[in-house]
Amino acid sequence: MKRIDWDLTIGAGITAVFLFIGLLSLVYTPYPPNAQRIEIRLSPPSFAHPLGTDQLGRDVLSRLMEGARHSLAVALTAVFLGACAGTTLGMIAGWRPGILDEVLMRMVDFIMGFPILLFAILIAAVLGPGMRNSLIAIAVANVPVFARLTRGNLLSLREREFVLAARACGAGTGRILYAHLLPNLISPLLIQGTISLGTAILADAGLSYLGLGIQPPHPSWGRMVYEARSFLALDPWLAIYPGLAIALSILGFNLLGDGLRDRFDPRRARRRARRARSR
Amino acid sequence: MGAYILRRGIGLGLTLFLISVAVFLVINVLPGDPAQVVLGMEADPATYQAMRARLGLDRPIMTRYFDWLAGALRGDLGRSLQQEIPVSELISTRMEVTLPLSGLAALLAIGVSIPLGVLTAAHHNRIWDYVGRFILQLGMIIPEFWAGIILILIFSVRLHVLPAGGFPGWGEGGRGLLALFLPAVALSLPRAAVLGRTVRGAMIEILGEEYVQAARGKGLPERRVLYRCALRNALLPVVTLSGLLGAQLVAGSILIENVFSLPGVGRLAFQAIGARDLPLVQGTVVVIAALIAVLNFGVDLTYGLLDPRIRYR
Numbered sequence: 001m002k003r004i005d006w007d008l009t010i011g012a013g014i015t016a017v018f019l020f021i022g023l024l025s026l027v028y029t030p031y032p033p034n035a036q037r038i039e040i041r042l043s044p045p046s047f048a049h050p051l052g053t054d055q056l057g058r059d060v061l062s063r064l065m066e067g068a069r070h071s072l073a074v075a076l077t078a079v080f081l082g083a084c085a086g087t088t089l090g091m092i093a094g095w096r097p098g099i100l101d102e103v104l105m106r107m108v109d110f111i112m113g114f115p116i117l118l119f120a121i122l123i124a125a126v127l128g129p130g131m132r133n134s135l136i137a138i139a140v141a142n143v144p145v146f147a148r149l150t151r152g153n154l155l156s157l158r159e160r161e162f163v164l165a166a167r168a169c170g171a172g173t174g175r176i177l178y179a180h181l182l183p184n185l186i187s188p189l190l191i192q193g194t195i196s197l198g199t200a201i202l203a204d205a206g207l208s209y210l211g212l213g214i215q216p217p218h219p220s221w222g223r224m225v226y227e228a229r230s231f232l233a234l235d236p237w238l239a240i241y242p243g244l245a246i247a248l249s250i251l252g253f254n255l256l257g258d259g260l261r262d263r264f265d266p267r268r269a270r271r272r273a274r275r276a277r278s279r
Numbered sequence: 280m281g282a283y284i285l286r287r288g289i290g291l292g293l294t295l296f297l298i299s300v301a302v303f304l305v306i307n308v309l310p311g312d313p314a315q316v317v318l319g320m321e322a323d324p325a326t327y328q329a330m331r332a333r334l335g336l337d338r339p340i341m342t343r344y345f346d347w348l349a350g351a352l353r354g355d356l357g358r359s360l361q362q363e364i365p366v367s368e369l370i371s372t373r374m375e376v377t378l379p380l381s382g383l384a385a386l387l388a389i390g391v392s393i394p395l396g397v398l399t400a401a402h403h404n405r406i407w408d409y410v411g412r413f414i415l416q417l418g419m420i421i422p423e424f425w426a427g428i429i430l431i432l433i434f435s436v437r438l439h440v441l442p443a444g445g446f447p448g449w450g451e452g453g454r455g456l457l458a459l460f461l462p463a464v465a466l467s468l469p470r471a472a473v474l475g476r477t478v479r480g481a482m483i484e485i486l487g488e489e490y491v492q493a494a495r496g497k498g499l500p501e502r503r504v505l506y507r508c509a510l511r512n513a514l515l516p517v518v519t520l521s522g523l524l525g526a527q528l529v530a531g532s533i534l535i536e537n538v539f540s541l542p543g544v545g546r547l548a549f550q551a552i553g554a555r556d557l558p559l560v561q562g563t564v565v566v567i568a569a570l571i572a573v574l575n576f577g578v579d580l581t582y583g584l585l586d587p588r589i590r591y592r
Contacts, residue, residue, distance in 0.1 A: 210533075
């Protein structure tokens with residue numbers, strides 16, 4: 001009997017919902033996210049405002065929707081940039097072990113030990129706070145894991161026969177790397193990318209909580225939690241909704257990543273089969 | 280062991296050097312004139328020149344770096360622009376909050392995650408495993424700052440049992456510790472989740488080993504098998520992870536100190552950005568990064584002590 005892969009299904013479902021909401025906010029939100037109506041400030045959920053309004057009378061649902069878009073946009077862009085840079089570095093390092101490899105991997109280790117938040121503070125101090133600068137910090141923080149992953153896989157792949165065959169056919173190093181080796185690296189990279197998206201959303205939320213992310217009046221989930229802090233006694237839900245949005249979207253990416261890994265990572269698949277047999 | 284310590288020590292020195300170069304470069308080479316950043320747009324040329332001299336920007340960059348490095352090695356990180364106090368003095372007073380906070384959070388994370396990891400592994404694929412995994416998953420997805428806000432909401436706003444923030448100082452002992460309790464809980468949550476998962480994974484693997492079967496076979500009580508035979512071996516990956524977790528604790532305290540308005544180093548760094556106090560930003564970031572590097576060094580040494588194989592790699 002075929003078992004349903006719950007991690008994968010639920011993860012993909014949650015992720016799809018958030019992507020849809022983010023895209024939808026481009027063309028439709030119940031109210032303009034920044035429209036203020038002070039006379040209905042801090043109103044409880046109602047038919048007109050399903051999640052109520054905030055301290056300036058802005059519709060919370062609309063702001064959450066636009067927040068989803070910003071959050072996903074930062075996470076997707078940052079992880080994509082970090083993955084491209086990391087993969088390139090990993091390929092350079094893994095292709096020919098030697099001094100260059102040693103130096104590159106030392107640098108990668110160094111970046112890995114440097115927390116995103118600290119790096120973001122440094123950048124914000126010099127370039128000022130903003131979405132672009134938090135994006136740079138998150139992208140840089142994503143480089144090491146992709147570089148290590150690529151290098152590790154490349155070290156075992158480069159000894160395989162098809163590489164030798166390609167070389168015998170006269171393919172140059174660049175062609176072998178991009179046309180023959182990269183396609184073999186793609187699936188672990190995609191799995192890591194999915195997991196990294198969750199981490200990136202978490203990092204972006206933290207940075208925007210501190211005011212280092214996208215600037216007001218544009219809504220971000222992290223900043224919404226920050227602003228709600230002053231109204232905890234009056235209207236605690238204001239702090240709860242955006243936090244739930246952050247947690248749920250991360251859950252979606254985590255489950256999706258775990259599910260993908262279980263399905264496509266051969267080592268995990270074997271372990272899973274063994275578990276199933278022993279049950 | 281001596282050669283191993285030496286090798287790691289050289290690595291530590293190299294990392295500290297890289298930190299100083301990286302931070303110095305970001306502040307001084309990225310587009311944006313530090314003097315302009317400090318003064319804003321309205322400064323007239325004379326003020327601007329004076330500030331450049333004050334920051335030492337009229338000297339060549341190499342000279343400035345080595346002067347700064349020489350100062351830093353003596354414990355002199357320059358003076359804060361805003362508060363006219365040595366940066367090192369500001370940082371060391373703030374450490375009195377950050378270090379206990381991180382330490383308390385580390386204790387909480389370890390204290391919760393190890394029993395939880397053992398419990399879930401011992402009940403693998405039964406009800407307690409599912410409950411435990413659900414809790415661990417929650418810890419992975421809840422942002423620490425939001426956890427902090429929710430804790431404030433429950434324990435301060437609703438129940439009035441713990442302070443919502445601020446720090447009364449160590450003078451009154453108990454109250455200082457009480458003020459750090461909620462922040463430490465919030466800070467420890469994500470780390471406890473990661474640790475718990477690692478312990479669980481390692482325990483499941485080890486519980487399938489033959490020596491565990493043997494221990495059970497000779498009739499040792501299950502508790503003893505779990506905690507004496509299996510857990511000891513499952514702790515090695517935990518040690519590996521603890522360096523990374525230590526780094527996250529120190530970095531996470533930047534967020535948590537801001538959530539709970541605690542006068543720690545993280546909040547100092549954050550306030551320094553708002554005040555455009557570049558020497559202070561530079562000093563705090565370097566000190567936090569150096570702290571993490573030293574922590575990793577300590578973890579490496581522990582690891583070498585626990586697992587002799589690692590020393591010869």
